[in-house]
Amino acid sequence: MTAPRPELGELAARLVDLDDETLQNIVRARLFRESVEELPRLGRDEDPADILVDLAEWLRERDYAWPQLTDACARLAEASPDAYRVRARPGPLGELHYLCARIGAVKARHGIAQVIRRADLRGILLPAGEDLQLRALRCLTGLLAQVTRDERDEFLPLFTEALEVPQHLPIALTALVAFDPDGRDGYVARVGETWPLHLDQVLVHLERNVALLQAEIGAQVPQR
Amino acid sequence: MSVLHYIQDPLNGFTAVEQAMLRRWYDDFDIDDAWRLIRRNFDRDCGRQDIDHARLCAYLHAIAQKYQPNVGDAPLAVMDQVYAARKNYFLLPGQPLASTGGNVKRVMRADHLLKYQLHPAGIAVTMGLAALVSAVQSGMIQGRDLDGSHMGRADHPVWVCPADQLPGNADDCRDQLGLHHIAHGHLVSIEYPDSMLAGPFALRAPTTIDGAAGGADNWIFGKRPAPGGPGWGHAVDLGTSGPGIDEAVHRDFPIDTTKAAAMTLSHVGQISASPPAIDYANLSTSI
Numbered sequence A: 001m002t003a004p005r006p007e008l009g010e011l012a013a014r015l016v017d018l019d020d021e022t023l024q025n026i027v028r029a030r031l032f033r034e035s036v037e038e039l040p041r042l043g044r045d046e047d048p049a050d051i052l053v054d055l056a057e058w059l060r061e062r063d064y065a066w067p068q069l070t071d072a073c074a075r076l077a078e079a080s081p082d083a084y085r086v087r088a089r090p091g092p093l094g095e096l097h098y099l100c101a102r103i104g105a106v107k108a109r110h111g112i113a114q115v116i117r118r119a120d121l122r123g124i125l126l127p128a129g130e131d132l133q134l135r136a137l138r139c140l141t142g143l144l145a146q147v148t149r150d151e152r153d154e155f156l157p158l159f160t161e162a163l164e165v166p167q168h169l170p171i172a173l174t175a176l177v178a179f180d181p182d183g184r185d186g187y188v189a190r191v192g193e194t195w196p197l198h199l200d201q202v203l204v205h206l207e208r209n210v211a212l213l214q215a216e217i218g219a220q221v222p223q224r
Numbered sequence B: 001m002s003v004l005h006y007i008q009d010p011l012n013g014f015t016a017v018e019q020a021m022l023r024r025w026y027d028d029f030d031i032d033d034a035w036r037l038i039r040r041n042f043d044r045d046c047g048r049q050d051i052d053h054a055r056l057c058a059y060l061h062a063i064a065q066k067y068q069p070n071v072g073d074a075p076l077a078v079m080d081q082v083y084a085a086r087k088n089y090f091l092l093p094g095q096p097l098a099s100t101g102g103n104v105k106r107v108m109r110a111d112h113l114l115k116y117q118l119h120p121a122g123i124a125v126t127m128g129l130a131a132l133v134s135a136v137q138s139g140m141i142q143g144r145d146l147d148g149s150h151m152g153r154a155d156h157p158v159w160v161c162p163a164d165q166l167p168g169n170a171d172d173c174r175d176q177l178g179l180h181h182i183a184h185g186h187l188v189s190i191e192y193p194d195s196m197l198a199g200p201f202a203l204r205a206p207t208t209i210d211g212a213a214g215g216a217d218n219w220i221f222g223k224r225p226a227p228g229g230p231g232w233g234h235a236v237d238l239g240t241s242g243p244g245i246d247e248a249v250h251r252d253f254p255i256d257t258t259k260a261a262a263m264t265l266s267h268v269g270q271i272s273a274s275p276p277a278i279d280y281a282n283l284s285t286s287i
Helices: A010-014 A018-032 A051-059 A068-077 A083-088 A089-104 A105-115 A132-144 A149-153 A156-162 A166-179 A183-192 A196-203 A206-217 B016-027 B035-048 B051-064 B075-087 B108-119 B129-138 B170-176 B257-262 B280-287
Strands: B103-109 B158-162 B184-194 B235-239 B242-250 B264-270
Touching: A010 A051, A018 A051, A018 A089, A051 A068, A051 A089, A068 A089, A068 A105, A089 A105, A089 A132, A105 A132, A105 A156, A132 A156, A132 A166, A132 A206, A149 A166, A156 A166, A166 A183, A166 A196, A166 A206, A183 A196, A183 B235, A196 A206, A206 B129, A206 B184, B016 B075, B016 B257, B035 B075, B035 B280, B051 B075, B103 B108, B108 B129, B108 B184, B129 B184, B129 B264, B170 B235, B170 B242, B170 B264, B242 B280
Parallel strands: none
Antiparallel strands: B103 B158, B103 B184, B158 B242, B184 B264, B235 B242
16 A cells, blocks of 8 residues: 655654664664665655655754764664675665765764775775765765864874775865865875876865865864 | 556467466556556556567566565565566666757756765765755856766666756755655756767656656656657656656766766755645546
């Protein structure tokens, strides 16, 4: 039978008071596109995280932070993923990182960073062609805009290493220059030495990207 | 022409056993108006020239072989099963459409633009929607930034509408495209010339199989009446329960520098209201 799709308010009432374990199970099932009683079926071109992103935003507009969701997602992100399972089906992990980023689950930053560092997760493509580690970098970058400077600095070596991968250059250089503006010349020089043919392309939008990211830093209250 | 007549045509090669099983599948849609709409879509695909009939026959043969009545949402589950088993073959079975000489638009959530189309551009996924909208409106982020990304997902049809038919606000756009799952956020569009879509990437008539590609019952799809085709389909207008904007489908493709330069990003608007409830009974009489 085809049931009408519940409104966001109704969904919020169902979910906001769920305990952490139940919420983790719901999120995990949704990310794997499994049927979840508490959530409507996926619509056309709807991604698993969309309803949760919308719910979190809807609640935020009503001054409700929904910490249980950010905590549940952070815990899911902390789990060390099995490389074989991720290679077979990378979508759910990429979608988890995306969800963490969109809802501001800053506690997920270490789990996401681990995925970036793992050599056995290199070169895995998500369904739309983005590589898993690039997705993780883009998510981590944004989450780090929401923490203190000291907490960001801990991750600078990770972004410096990411400069070694040409597909990761734009976001890695953006993050480094935005988080460590004094180091700009050094980072650009490093790209020029390592990937000279890519440098001009990366520099074209660097100032714009840094400005956009710095605007996110400016807009956040550090360390929720 | 209904499915039941279609499968009786000796030229389509359905055995008596297959016909019996397909009749059972067909009858099992008689649960509610939403399911009856899906069944009627198949009837219309049988009667129109939108679809490659060799593939429609293959699809129905597979349904007949795999159908298990009385198991969950059986008529829909078997559709998903058949499609998943041979995605490459059943993807985009519609006949190609001639270029209109104009542009098409693909509508998406603004955060999907960020997620899928801006990953080569060095932009973090956490960018706020207000900032993203402002960047699109000012041209700070534009079509060229899609270079290196991919239009659509592999093994899924990309749905587009004629650029000049898209309404100017997000609620109307959502409603007239039948996007009943979108209740919040912003919509953006990517516009590109349909001359970009040629050969294997040509625009194609949308079919019931396309409508079920992401899951047999997760989409409201309404076929144009038979006879006719190949031609553009139309979405379902959630507000009127009638025909919505014209739509067609094409294959996913990589966006290179040349294609990106020909693409235009626009902010359609912010969703301000929940989608209307779907009146399937009314839909069945007005489409």
